[in-house]
Amino acid sequence: MxxxxxxxxxxxxxxxxxxxxxxxxxxxxxxxxxxxxxxxxxxxxxxxxxxxxxxxxxxxxxxxNKVSDTSKGTEVLFSIDAESPQEVDQMLQKAEDAGGTIYAHGGEKDGWMYGGGFIDLDGHRWNLLHMDFSKMGK
The missing domain is CATH 3.10.180.10 (2,3-Dihydroxybiphenyl 1,2-Dioxygenase, domain 1)
Structure with a gap:
């Protein structure tokens, strides 16, 4: 399509x-x-x-129309799949080193996901996730 x-x-x-x-x-x-x-x-x-x-x-x-004011709200959340929890942490560090802001430090959720998030220079939010579906409950 x-x-x-x-x-x-x-x-x-x-x-x-x-x-x-x-x-x-x-x-x-x-x-x-x-x-x-x-x-x-x-x-x-x-x-x-x-x-x-x-x-x-x-x-x-x-x-x-006008560009959204990202300091007052989220226009979109981009999610990127990571190969491992370590890659999540590495990408968060890269974002911080490049001038971005971490809004969620890497951490585990629900026993099968590990993620964190950063904000780029213009306030756009990015979510990094490693998902281990073998550990996901039914």
């Missing part, structure tokens, strides 16, 4: 956001130009997800 799915994120400063997501280990999507108004990354290894970054004024132009 669909070839790809893209998330279009508003950002205040393309260069700072490109630096942040590069430090996170996201792969630059070279099919799209990196300019002062837009950039693109792939997320994931299996079925890759395309993340497009647009400067706030640019995305407001094609969305037809």
């Amino acid at each position: 669909t070839k790809e799915i893209w998330a279009n994120l508003p950002v205040a400063n393309i260069n700072k956001s490109v630096e942040f997501f590069t430090k996170m280990g996201f792969e630059k999507n070279e099919r799209f130009p990196f300019t002062d108004t837009m950039a693109s990354f792939f997320i994931g290894e299996k079925s890759r997800f395309v993340m497009m970054l647009f400067r706030n004024d640019v995305i407001e132009g094609f969305c037809g």
